[in-house]
Amino acid sequence: MTEKTNLIAGVTGDWEIVIGLEVHAQVTSDAKLFSGAATTFGAEPNTQVSLVDAAMPGMLPVINWKCVEQAVRTGLGLKAQINRYSVFDRKNYFYPDLPQGYQISQYLQPIVGEGEIEIDLEGGAVKTVGIERLHLEQDAGKSLHDQHPDLSFVDLNRSGVALMEIVSRPDMHSAGEAQAYVKKLRAILRYLGTCDGNMEQGSMRADVNVSVRKPGDELGTRCEIKNVNSIRFIGQAIEHEARRQIDVIEDGGKINQETRLFDPKRGETRSMRSKEEAHDYRYFPDPDLLPLTFSAEFVDDIARTLPELPDDKKKRFMDDYGLSAYDAGVLVSEAENADFFELAAKGRDAKATANMVIGSVFAGLNKAGLTIADSPVQAEQVGQLVDLISDQTISSRIAKDVFDLMFDEGSDQGRDPSDIVEEKGLKQVTDTGAIEAAVDAVIAANPDKVEQAKAKPKMAGWFVGQVMQSTGGKANPQAVNQLVLAKLGIEDQ
Amino acid sequence: MTQDSDLTRLTLAQARDGLRAKSFSAQELTRSFIDRVAASDKLNAYILATPELALEAATRSDKRLADGDARPLEGLPIGVKDLFCTSGVRTTACSDILGDFTPTYESKVTENLWQDGALMLGKLNNDEFAMGSSNETSAFGPCINPWQTDDKTPLVPGGSSGGSSAAVAARLGLAATATDTGGSIRQPAALTGTVGLKPTYGRCSRWGIVAFASSLDQAGPIARTVRDSAIMLTSMAGHDARDTTSADISVPDFEAALTGDIRGLRVGVPQEYRVDAMPSEIETLWQQGMDWMRDAGAEIVDVSLPHTKYALPAYYIIAPAEASSNLARYDGVRYGARKPGADIDDMYAQTRGAGFGEEVQRRLLIGTYALSAGYYDAYYLKALQVRRLIAQDFEKAYEKCDVLLTPTTPSAAFALDKAQADPLEMYLNDVFTVTVNLAGLPGISVPAGLDANGLPLGLQLIGKAFGEEELLRAAEVLETAAGFSSEPTEWWNAS
Structure with a gap:
C-alpha cells in the first residue's frame, strides 16, 4: 500500500516512486563457494587464490556445503521457500577480474524462492516487503587501475567468494523504505550469522531499481543503479534518480531502461550502459556441476539451529x-x-x-x-x-x-x-540533619526569595536547586524537596 | 635395430609380467621405447619427449621391482595426450594460446597412473583442444598415421587422440592416455589398428584435463590389446572429490573380467547404423563381427535406436556450446600467450584471434551463437531434448540386449587435408561414436580387419553405464576371434 506521504510533487502532479533492491551479501564462510581458498578481508593481493579461482586449465568447481547451509539458513530467516533442487548456471562475459570468463550463478532455478521481510518505518509503523528469490553466486576479483601508469592489475582474492543475491519485490516507495529494508535485511543476516553486513568492506552492496509513475498507473521504465555500498548512498541515489526521472518525463522525454552508477561525490547517478549495450550473458547450466540437491532433514537440521x-x-x-x-x-x-x-x-x-x-x-x-x-x-x-x-x-x-x-x-x-x-564520595546524602542545615542556610541567605515563594509556591524549585548545588548534587532530591516545602510553609502539591 | 627394440613388441601385460619375472629391467624397457620415440619424428606423435624423466622413473621402478615392492603398472612406459596437465611438464592442448604453459599440478588420471608405477615417455599430439577427427588442427602440425597404402600417401591417425593412437600403433609406448568427447578415443583407435576404450561418463576424474565439453569429455586408454586397456583403466579410473561429476563407485579389477566366456550374452545390432554410402567392406566386417560373436555363444538381437540421425547435429550444438564457455578462460590475462592490443577488448581479440586455430574458432562461434539470446531455445535446448531421447533409445535397447555391436567409423584412415577442406565431412567421422558420449555410456573399438587397401578397420562395442566389465569381456572375445595381427611397415623409422 502506498502512503500519501510517499508521493513527491512534480509540476504535472504527484508522482510515486517504485523501488526494488538486489542485495549482494557475502556469505560468511571460511572458504570460497567452489574452492578451498580463504576469504579473509584485507589480505595481500592474490594471496587467497586457488587454482580453481585463477581458472587454470582443467580445474573444476566443487560446491562448498557451508555456503549452501548459509543460503538455506538465510532463506529460513526470510520465511522463504527452500528449493531442494536448484541449478548452477554460467553467466558468460569477458573481464580481466573474471578468470573463468563466466560467473557461476543461479538463473532459472535458485536455491531460495519467495519470502518476506517486515520493515520498521518511522513512528513505529511496520510494512511487509516481498522477497522474490535468493541465489548463490561467485564474486569476481578486483581490477586495480591505480598501480601503474599504463597497466591495470588484478587482485583475485575475491574471485570465487560466495555471494547471496537477495532480490526484493518492487514493494518500496521511498528512500526511507528502501533504507529501512536494507537495515532490516542486514540485521537479519547478522542475527543468522550468514553475512557480516559490513558495507564499507564490500560484504554487502545493493543494486537499486528505481522507476516513477503517477499513482495508479502501470509501472514505469526502470533504471538500475549498480553497486551502491552504503545505506546513506542508497537514500541519496533513490532521491536523485527519482527526481531525475520525473524531470525527464515532465520535460516530455522518455526514460530509457539502462544501468546507472551512483557518484557519491556529486550525489547523482549517471548512465553506465543502455539496454542495447547490455551483455548477452548466454546463461546455460554449468556442465561441471550436478544440480544442487539436499534432503528435507538437511533443511530441518538448519531450522532447528535458527536463532x-x-x-x-x-x-x-x-x-x-x-x-x-x-x-x-x-x-x-x-x-x-x-x-x-x-x-x-x-x-x-x-x-x-x-x-x-x-x-x-x-x-x-x-x-x-x-x-x-x-x-x-x-x-x-x-x-x-x-x-x-x-x-x-x-x-x-x-x-x-x-x-x-x-x-x-x-x-x-x-x-x-x-x-x-x-x-x-558521591553517595547521596540522606542524613536529614545535614540536608536541613543546607536548607536553612539557603533560606537564611535569601529572605527576599522566601517572601516571593510564599506568594508563588513554584519558587520552591529554586531553593531545591540551590540546596542541590551547595551539596554538590549528593543530597537526596526528594528529601531536599520535602524540607524546602516544610520550611517555606508550602503545602505539598 | 637393436636387440632392445624387441621389448617394444611386448604388450603392456607381457611387459608387466616380464619385469616381475626379472627378464629385463624397467630401464632397459624404457630405453628401448626412448630410442624408438627418438627415431619417430616423421610421425609427429610426440610433441614433447621426456626421456630423462622417464629414465629417472624407471630407475626408481627397478628399485621397487628389486625390493619386491612393485605396484600394478611398475616400470611401464606410456605416452600422455597433451590434454592432460602434467606437473612441471609443458601442457598445451596443442594450442598456441597456451604457449609454454607448464602446470604446477598433475591431472588425477595421470596421477593415478604414476601412483601405480607407470612412467611417462612424453606428451602426445592431438587436435587443438581435442577439436577434430584427424589430428590436423594441432598447433604442432598433423600427426601422421604409421599405416600407409602402397602409394605412400600420408594418412591421418584419426583424432582428436591421433598422437595416442599413432604412438601405440607404432610401438612408441606400451599404451597411451586419451580423451573422448565425440569419438576421440575410438575413431583414432579404429584408424590405427589399436584398441580404444571410452569409459562411462564419470568413471575417470576430469580434474586436470583441459576441458573441451564438460558433459561429454571422458578419459580412457588407447592400447594394443583389450587386456592392456583393462589394465590401464583399472589404474586410471576412480572417484575424485575434486570432480563433482565423477562417480562414487568402486573400481573393479577389469583384467579379471576377461574370462573369454560370453555364452548367453545378447549382442544388439542397431539397424539405424546402416548409413548410406557406408563402404561395403565395413558392412561385411560388421556382419563378420556378428558371426564371431554368435560363434562364441552370444545371441544376436536386432534393436532400434530411432533418434540416431539427430545425434550428430545435437552433438555439434552441445559440444561447441560448452566449449565456447570452457575456452573463455584463455584470454591472455593470467597465463599462456598474450598479444597486446589497444585496450582490453582489443587484447582479447588479438590474443584469441592469434592463439586459436581455425577449427577452434569455428566451434567457439557456433557455440556462442547456439547459446545467444533468441537462439538458445531453438538450438541448445532442442539439442538437450535430443540428447535425452538418445539416452532413452539406449535404455530401451538394453531391455533386449546386453551390449551393442556397430562399426566404429564409416571409413578407414583418410589422406591428410581431405577432411580439412570440408568440416562437415570431418564431423561425419563421429557418426557411430557420438551417440555413446551423448548417452554417457562406455564404448570400445577393437581392430577387426583390413580394408581393400590394407588399412585397419575397427568394430565398436557399446556397454551399459558402468558395465565396463561385461564390455571388456565381450571385446576380448571379439578381438580373439578377429585375430588382428597386421602391422604397419616402419617407413618412418629413422634408426
Whole structure:
C-alpha cells in the first residue's frame, strides 16, 4: 500500500516512486563457494587464490556445503521457500577480474524462492516487503587501475567468494523504505550469522531499481543503479534518480531502461550502459556441476539451529520487559546490542536499564564511533549503575556523571560504578540533619526569595536547586524537596 | 635395430609380467621405447619427449621391482595426450594460446597412473583442444598415421587422440592416455589398428584435463590389446572429490573380467547404423563381427535406436556450446600467450584471434551463437531434448540386449587435408561414436580387419553405464576371434 506521504510533487502532479533492491551479501564462510581458498578481508593481493579461482586449465568447481547451509539458513530467516533442487548456471562475459570468463550463478532455478521481510518505518509503523528469490553466486576479483601508469592489475582474492543475491519485490516507495529494508535485511543476516553486513568492506552492496509513475498507473521504465555500498548512498541515489526521472518525463522525454552508477561525490547517478549495450550473458547450466540437491532433514537440521530473529526479539522485549516499540526496536537492531541490554537488565528494572543503555551507552558509542564490542563499559557495570540509582545510593544526575567517568578516557574508564562512587564520595546524602542545615542556610541567605515563594509556591524549585548545588548534587532530591516545602510553609502539591 | 627394440613388441601385460619375472629391467624397457620415440619424428606423435624423466622413473621402478615392492603398472612406459596437465611438464592442448604453459599440478588420471608405477615417455599430439577427427588442427602440425597404402600417401591417425593412437600403433609406448568427447578415443583407435576404450561418463576424474565439453569429455586408454586397456583403466579410473561429476563407485579389477566366456550374452545390432554410402567392406566386417560373436555363444538381437540421425547435429550444438564457455578462460590475462592490443577488448581479440586455430574458432562461434539470446531455445535446448531421447533409445535397447555391436567409423584412415577442406565431412567421422558420449555410456573399438587397401578397420562395442566389465569381456572375445595381427611397415623409422 502506498502512503500519501510517499508521493513527491512534480509540476504535472504527484508522482510515486517504485523501488526494488538486489542485495549482494557475502556469505560468511571460511572458504570460497567452489574452492578451498580463504576469504579473509584485507589480505595481500592474490594471496587467497586457488587454482580453481585463477581458472587454470582443467580445474573444476566443487560446491562448498557451508555456503549452501548459509543460503538455506538465510532463506529460513526470510520465511522463504527452500528449493531442494536448484541449478548452477554460467553467466558468460569477458573481464580481466573474471578468470573463468563466466560467473557461476543461479538463473532459472535458485536455491531460495519467495519470502518476506517486515520493515520498521518511522513512528513505529511496520510494512511487509516481498522477497522474490535468493541465489548463490561467485564474486569476481578486483581490477586495480591505480598501480601503474599504463597497466591495470588484478587482485583475485575475491574471485570465487560466495555471494547471496537477495532480490526484493518492487514493494518500496521511498528512500526511507528502501533504507529501512536494507537495515532490516542486514540485521537479519547478522542475527543468522550468514553475512557480516559490513558495507564499507564490500560484504554487502545493493543494486537499486528505481522507476516513477503517477499513482495508479502501470509501472514505469526502470533504471538500475549498480553497486551502491552504503545505506546513506542508497537514500541519496533513490532521491536523485527519482527526481531525475520525473524531470525527464515532465520535460516530455522518455526514460530509457539502462544501468546507472551512483557518484557519491556529486550525489547523482549517471548512465553506465543502455539496454542495447547490455551483455548477452548466454546463461546455460554449468556442465561441471550436478544440480544442487539436499534432503528435507538437511533443511530441518538448519531450522532447528535458527536463532531468535529481530522481529521475534522485539516482540518479546515489548511483552516481557514492557518496553515501548521504539525502545525495543532500537535495542534489537543488532543482536549484540540486544544481548548487551539483556545482560544489563537481568534481575532489575528493565525500563530503567533500557533508558541507560539507549541514552548513555548507545549515545556514547555513537559519539565515539565505537561498536558495542568495543564499549569501555560492560553490560554488568551498566546494571550496577542502575542498581545504585534504584537503591538511592546516588541520584540520576550523579549517575550520569559516574557513567561519563566510566566511559570516557581517563583513570576511571572501565571501573565499576560503586568503586567510583565510593572513592569520590558521591553517595547521596540522606542524613536529614545535614540536608536541613543546607536548607536553612539557603533560606537564611535569601529572605527576599522566601517572601516571593510564599506568594508563588513554584519558587520552591529554586531553593531545591540551590540546596542541590551547595551539596554538590549528593543530597537526596526528594528529601531536599520535602524540607524546602516544610520550611517555606508550602503545602505539598 | 637393436636387440632392445624387441621389448617394444611386448604388450603392456607381457611387459608387466616380464619385469616381475626379472627378464629385463624397467630401464632397459624404457630405453628401448626412448630410442624408438627418438627415431619417430616423421610421425609427429610426440610433441614433447621426456626421456630423462622417464629414465629417472624407471630407475626408481627397478628399485621397487628389486625390493619386491612393485605396484600394478611398475616400470611401464606410456605416452600422455597433451590434454592432460602434467606437473612441471609443458601442457598445451596443442594450442598456441597456451604457449609454454607448464602446470604446477598433475591431472588425477595421470596421477593415478604414476601412483601405480607407470612412467611417462612424453606428451602426445592431438587436435587443438581435442577439436577434430584427424589430428590436423594441432598447433604442432598433423600427426601422421604409421599405416600407409602402397602409394605412400600420408594418412591421418584419426583424432582428436591421433598422437595416442599413432604412438601405440607404432610401438612408441606400451599404451597411451586419451580423451573422448565425440569419438576421440575410438575413431583414432579404429584408424590405427589399436584398441580404444571410452569409459562411462564419470568413471575417470576430469580434474586436470583441459576441458573441451564438460558433459561429454571422458578419459580412457588407447592400447594394443583389450587386456592392456583393462589394465590401464583399472589404474586410471576412480572417484575424485575434486570432480563433482565423477562417480562414487568402486573400481573393479577389469583384467579379471576377461574370462573369454560370453555364452548367453545378447549382442544388439542397431539397424539405424546402416548409413548410406557406408563402404561395403565395413558392412561385411560388421556382419563378420556378428558371426564371431554368435560363434562364441552370444545371441544376436536386432534393436532400434530411432533418434540416431539427430545425434550428430545435437552433438555439434552441445559440444561447441560448452566449449565456447570452457575456452573463455584463455584470454591472455593470467597465463599462456598474450598479444597486446589497444585496450582490453582489443587484447582479447588479438590474443584469441592469434592463439586459436581455425577449427577452434569455428566451434567457439557456433557455440556462442547456439547459446545467444533468441537462439538458445531453438538450438541448445532442442539439442538437450535430443540428447535425452538418445539416452532413452539406449535404455530401451538394453531391455533386449546386453551390449551393442556397430562399426566404429564409416571409413578407414583418410589422406591428410581431405577432411580439412570440408568440416562437415570431418564431423561425419563421429557418426557411430557420438551417440555413446551423448548417452554417457562406455564404448570400445577393437581392430577387426583390413580394408581393400590394407588399412585397419575397427568394430565398436557399446556397454551399459558402468558395465565396463561385461564390455571388456565381450571385446576380448571379439578381438580373439578377429585375430588382428597386421602391422604397419616402419617407413618412418629413422634408426
